[in-house]
Amino acid sequence: MKAITLHINGNRLAAEVEPRTHLGDFLRDSARLTGTHLGCEHGVCGACTVLVDGEPVRSCITFAVSCQGRHVTTVEGYDGDAIMQRLRPAFTRHHALQCGYCTPGMLATARDIVLRLPEADEARVRLELAGNLCRCTGYMGIVAAILDVLAQLRAEPDPDITALREQARAGQFAPPPPAITQGGIKAMPALAQGARAASAATVAAPTAPASESAPQEQEVTAIRGGTRIEASFELPYAAAAVWAFMGDLPAVAACLPGAAIESQEGDKVKGRIAIKFGPMAAAFVGAARLERDELAQRAVLRGAGQDSLSRSRAQGDIAYQLVTLDAGRTRVDVDMLYTLQGPLAQFSRSGLVKDFVRRLVADFGREVQARMGASGDAPTAAPAAIQPLRSLLALLWQRLWRGLTGGR
Numbered sequence: 001m002k003a004i005t006l007h008i009n010g011n012r013l014a015a016e017v018e019p020r021t022h023l024g025d026f027l028r029d030s031a032r033l034t035g036t037h038l039g040c041e042h043g044v045c046g047a048c049t050v051l052v053d054g055e056p057v058r059s060c061i062t063f064a065v066s067c068q069g070r071h072v073t074t075v076e077g078y079d080g081d082a083i084m085q086r087l088r089p090a091f092t093r094h095h096a097l098q099c100g101y102c103t104p105g106m107l108a109t110a111r112d113i114v115l116r117l118p119e120a121d122e123a124r125v126r127l128e129l130a131g132n133l134c135r136c137t138g139y140m141g142i143v144a145a146i147l148d149v150l151a152q153l154r155a156e157p158d159p160d161i162t163a164l165r166e167q168a169r170a171g172q173f174a175p176p177p178p179a180i181t182q183g184g185i186k187a188m189p190a191l192a193q194g195a196r197a198a199s200a201a202t203v204a205a206p207t208a209p210a211s212e213s214a215p216q217e218q219e220v221t222a223i224r225g226g227t228r229i230e231a232s233f234e235l236p237y238a239a240a241a242v243w244a245f246m247g248d249l250p251a252v253a254a255c256l257p258g259a260a261i262e263s264q265e266g267d268k269v270k271g272r273i274a275i276k277f278g279p280m281a282a283a284f285v286g287a288a289r290l291e292r293d294e295l296a297q298r299a300v301l302r303g304a305g306q307d308s309l310s311r312s313r314a315q316g317d318i319a320y321q322l323v324t325l326d327a328g329r330t331r332v333d334v335d336m337l338y339t340l341q342g343p344l345a346q347f348s349r350s351g352l353v354k355d356f357v358r359r360l361v362a363d364f365g366r367e368v369q370a371r372m373g374a375s376g377d378a379p380t381a382a383p384a385a386i387q388p389l390r391s392l393l394a395l396l397w398q399r400l401w402r403g404l405t406g407g408r
């Protein structure tokens, strides 16, 4: 693994990556900026095009480590960009997209054309666009949108875009101003200060001087990437009692259907968890460590494991935050972030699986409530057995009902 720090859409993101990780995968899986699309993954289709230090690059054939310290702009980061403010409506006006798959890459290349080639005609625009494939539009609308923006700027120059062009001609790069809201990048819930400091390097100054009112570059905690699921449950107990219970790992594991702890050493545990969901069955064996922030009543369980049957690997964080509702009621907000590699990875993002996990969290909450209410400290009942068929049928019914009632 190699530690890198990138400036993505004005946010500094520090993370550890394998040297072979492509920038596109890093953006999608670690920064969770899924607006960058991957098509051919061979550098042919251009769908994955992003800007690195202001220039278009194919993120599927660019290593993330080679972008160390550089400014990456994805489709989520153009909100403050003067050129994109003209291109976006022009794409809409000229029907320059249908499915939209090629659009993030098309926009990056279109921005580069508008920036570098103020006098480009249709033939030149088509030539410059030759590295971006679109299977839907036939290119007519895309070419028309770019020509439209070029014509607008010739008729009435925009001082901001003129300045950008001059900088580009001088070989200078000014990253687009950070967007105020960053779609996709979202810091994990804050952990203990030590953990935060360990995962982030010092803040680098933006290359371009920021005006006083401009949004400043933010620091973002490293994210290991993957699928995120948020859920919560309420308990009729004071936060202090819930916090004490949640610190007892064997007791917590006993509330999780299919989970068993095999050994424990301080805040580290080894164990297994069996999951059965429709045709999918897995028994992950692995290790986890619990980090608790006593003051904030916030914790994260970091773990990794492997399913011996499918050889799939899972890695993830389960973070939870206690929220006091009143003296006798607490809400537990759970934030899961996980990656699955191997044959089971195909299941990780489906909505059905996410609903299934949310249901598991709700079941977990009910089990915690039952155990805390049983006798104070000592659990009395046997752990609930996982009931995958019941859960699956309940979910399918829920989805069918949602479909029939239009989501009401």
Ligand code: FES
Binding pocket: 037, 038, 039, 040, 041, 042, 043, 044, 045, 046, 047, 048, 049, 058, 059, 060, 061
């Ligand atoms: S996905 Fe990168 S060029 Fe096709």
Ligand code: FES
Binding pocket: 096, 097, 098, 099, 100, 101, 102, 103, 133, 134, 135, 136, 137
């Ligand atoms: S709009 Fe569908 S691939 Fe271009």
